[in-house]
Amino acid sequence: MNSNSKYPIPIGELAKQLSITTRTIRYYEEIGLMPEPQRMDSGVRVYGREEVLRLKFILKLKELGITLHEMHELAEIYRSEQSPEKVMPRLVQILDTHIAQIDGKLSRIAQLRADLATYRHRVAELGLTENP
Amino acid sequence: MNSNSKYPIPIGELAKQLSITTRTIRYYEEIGLMPEPQRMDSGVRVYGREEVLRLKFILKLKELGITLHEMHELAEIYRSEQSPEKVMPRLVQILDTHIAQIDGKLSRIAQLRADLATYRHRVAELGLTENP
DNA sequence: GGCAAGGTTTACGTTAAGGTAAACCTAAAC
DNA sequence: GTTTAGGTTTACCTTAACGTAAACCTTGCC
Numbered sequence: 446m447n448s449n450s451k452y453p454i455p456i457g458e459l460a461k462q463l464s465i466t467t468r469t470i471r472y473y474e475e476i477g478l479m480p481e482p483q484r485m486d487s488g489v490r491v492y493g494r495e496e497v498l499r500l501k502f503i504l505k506l507k508e509l510g511i512t513l514h515e516m517h518e519l520a521e522i523y524r525s526e527q528s529p530e531k532v533m534p535r536l537v538q539i540l541d542t543h544i545a546q547i548d549g550k551l552s553r554i555a556q557l558r559a560d561l562a563t564y565r566h567r568v569a570e571l572g573l574t575e576n577p
Numbered sequence: 578m579n580s581n582s583k584y585p586i587p588i589g590e591l592a593k594q595l596s597i598t599t600r601t602i603r604y605y606e607e608i609g610l611m612p613e614p615q616r617m618d619s620g621v622r623v624y625g626r627e628e629v630l631r632l633k634f635i636l637k638l639k640e641l642g643i644t645l646h647e648m649h650e651l652a653e654i655y656r657s658e659q660s661p662e663k664v665m666p667r668l669v670q671i672l673d674t675h676i677a678q679i680d681g682k683l684s685r686i687a688q689l690r691a692d693l694a695t696y697r698h699r700v701a702e703l704g705l706t707e708n709p
Numbered sequence: 710g711g712c713a714a715g716g717t718t719t720a721c722g723t724t725a726a727g728g729t730a731a732a733c734c735t736a737a738a739c
Numbered sequence: 740g741t742t743t744a745g746g747t748t749t750a751c752c753t754t755a756a757c758g759t760a761a762a763c764c765t766t767g768c769c
Contacts, residue, residue, distance in 0.1 A: 457715065467716085472757060487765050489716050509686040513756070533693065540690045544683065551679045554641040558672045561665065589745060599746085604727055619735055621746050645726070 453483060453491035463504060470500065478503060478516055510547070515539050585615060585623035595636060602632065610635060610648055642679070647671050 460467045470490075473479040479500060482490045492500070506516055519539070523532045592599045602622075605611040611632060614622045624632070638648055651671070655664045 455716085466757080468757060468759085471717095476756095485716095487716070489765090505689070507756095509689060510682060537690065537693060540686060540693070544686055544690065547679055547683045547686065550642055551676065551683060554672060554676055554679065557637070557641060558669065558676065561669060561672070587746085598727080600727065600729085603747095608726095617746095619746070621735090639726095 452493050452497070454497065455485070456482075456490040456492070459492055459497065459500070463500065465504070473500070473503060473513075476513065476517065478513060478520060509540075510543055511539060584625050584629070586629065587617070588614075588622040588624070591624055591629065591632070595632065597636070605632070605635060605645075608645060608649065610645060610652060641672075642675055643671060 454462075456467050456470055460470055470479065474481060480496065482492050482496060485491055503513075503516060507513070519532055519536055522535055523529070526532070586594075588599050588602055592602055602611065606613060612628065614624050614628060617623055635645075635648060639645070651664055651668055654667055655661070658664070
């Protein structure tokens with residue numbers, strides 16, 4: 446075991462590790478999703494383990510289609526309640542809403558795809574043409 | 578049977594019927610997704626059955642997450658090939674791509690939801706907090 | 710000492726899919 | 740004849756999530 450100085454990590458390296466840009470990290474700070482980090486004497490932002498975990502979670506949720514706005518809402522709940530127990534229901538609710546939407550869209554698009562395969566010769570009638 | 582003058586239909590009524598705004602219809606024309614329609618003497622746009630079908634199809638695809646850009650691509654293929662047979666493969670391909678993306682997202686988000694239910698008490702570690 | 714790498718802040722640019730407003734026209738209604 | 744409803748074009752505004760550029764600073768390196 447080593448206290449292998451992985452942390453604190455400067456913004457540039459963190460960005461590189463997560464395959465995002467420093468702009469993105471600063472942007473999340475700008476809109477209040479990320480906390481104001483420690484700075485080096487030169488003013489460079491450096492991040493600790495906590496903040497890195499938080500950022501990773503943000504990226505994960507984003508990848509799943511949760512908007513930064515929704516995350517902000519969750520962060521607000523946490524900030525005012527200081528309890529994960531209060532955050533969970535809302536997070537689950539948001540996830541369920543997304544799941545429902547995605548699920549519906551998936552079945553409808555699959556249905557359309559099936560219809561197209563069956564009625565291949567009738568594409569024209571679906572309106573992709575101006576000539577009957 | 579009546580030639581129940583449903584067509585040609587002026588832009589305002591069409592918009593109302595489809596629950597969109599006239600701006601949207603004009604926008605689709607602007608970007609070349611809808612053809613330039615007939616006009617009344619006053620200059621008002623009027624649409625025939627063909628164009629209405631086309632617009633409905635556009636709205637359907639849009640609802641399913643197909644971008645206007647992708648539709649434009651399909652329209653281009655049709656315009657140059659003049660054959661639905663040429664359009665179909667690309668349309669199916671686009672749909673498949675979307676299905677794959679949606680499907681992946683759906684399973685990942687469902688997985689996260691399940692994880693949250695199981696590790697409810699560990700939300701903090703997921704980074705939604707700044708305090709270990 | 711000088712420059713290149715990598716920061717900093719401030720601020721304007723971008724994309725998608727329209728919204729909204731201004732200035733004008735015309736047809737129907739009162 | 741003038742208000743009202745519904746068009747027309749032109750053109751700037753909006754939101755999300757950053758990109759990009761300008762002007763400046765600090766640190767390591769030759």
